Amino acid sequence: MPTVSPDPSPAWRRPHGTRRAAAVAVLASAGLVGGSLAVVSAAQAAAQQLSDSTRNGEGVPTAKAIAAGTDGLDPHLAAAYSAAADEAHNAGVSLWITSGYRTPAEQEALWEDGLQTYGSPDAARRWVLPPNESTHVTGRAIDVGPQEGAAWLEANGNHWGLCRMYDNEWWHFELATAPDAPCPARLPDASDR
Numbered sequence: 517m518p519t520v521s522p523d524p525s526p527a528w529r530r531p532h533g534t535r536r537a538a539a540v541a542v543l544a545s546a547g548l549v550g551g552s553l554a555v556v557s558a559a560q561a562a563a564q565q566l567s568d569s570t571r572n573g574e575g576v577p578t579a580k581a582i583a584a585g586t587d588g589l590d591p592h593l594a595a596a597y598s599a600a601a602d603e604a605h606n607a608g609v610s611l612w613i614t615s616g617y618r619t620p621a622e623q624e625a626l627w628e629d630g631l632q633t634y635g636s637p638d639a640a641r642r643w644v645l646p647p648n649e650s651t652h653v654t655g656r657a658i659d660v661g662p663q664e665g666a667a668w669l670e671a672n673g674n675h676w677g678l679c680r681m682y683d684n685e686w687w688h689f690e691l692a693t694a695p696d697a698p699c700p701a702r703l704p705d706a707s708d709r
């Protein structure tokens with residue numbers, strides 16, 4: 517006999533708190549430490565679970581498991597951002613990644629541009645770091661837009677461990693705290709790292 521669900525309402529009708537709690541639990545279980553395949557699998561399972569939870573009553577996916585722009589990122593960051601972006605989009609807020617993972621060659625080109633633009637390594641480092649120091653090259657940073665979306669992520673991102681890092685870069689976020697814990701104090705700019 518088919519079983520009758522005690523809660524026949526589709527997932528999208530439930531309060532956001534349900535999905536947020538699921539995301540937090542899943543991210544917490546995945547942990548902030550990286551490296552092992554088990555942890556990576558947990559993060560991927562988390563992302564899939566989040567995706568499934570956003571299907572509407574007709575079984576049509578309303579969100580991708582992993583958001584656009586997350587290729588090459590640390591899987592924990594990709595899963596955390598994807599969950600946050602889902603929530604932002606459900607709240608009617610525009611949010612997307614403008615720059616995520618960068619190859620060393622891409623970062624080197626940005627660094628050379630920065631040296632030209634700002635005139636000295638010290639001045640350039642406030643805005644761009646060389647490849648061996650950039651968290652974009654290790655897949656542990658994202659730049660987001662538009663400014664409205666970045667402001668939303670600054671206010672809400674810590675639910676998924678996401679934090680704005682620098683006073684001078686409203687667009688740059690990293691996985692920098694445990695889910696729902698406060699973000700660390702911001703640095704004036706990247707040269708203070």
Ligand SMILES: [Zn+2]
Binds near residue numbers: 652657658687
């Ligand atoms: Zn950045």
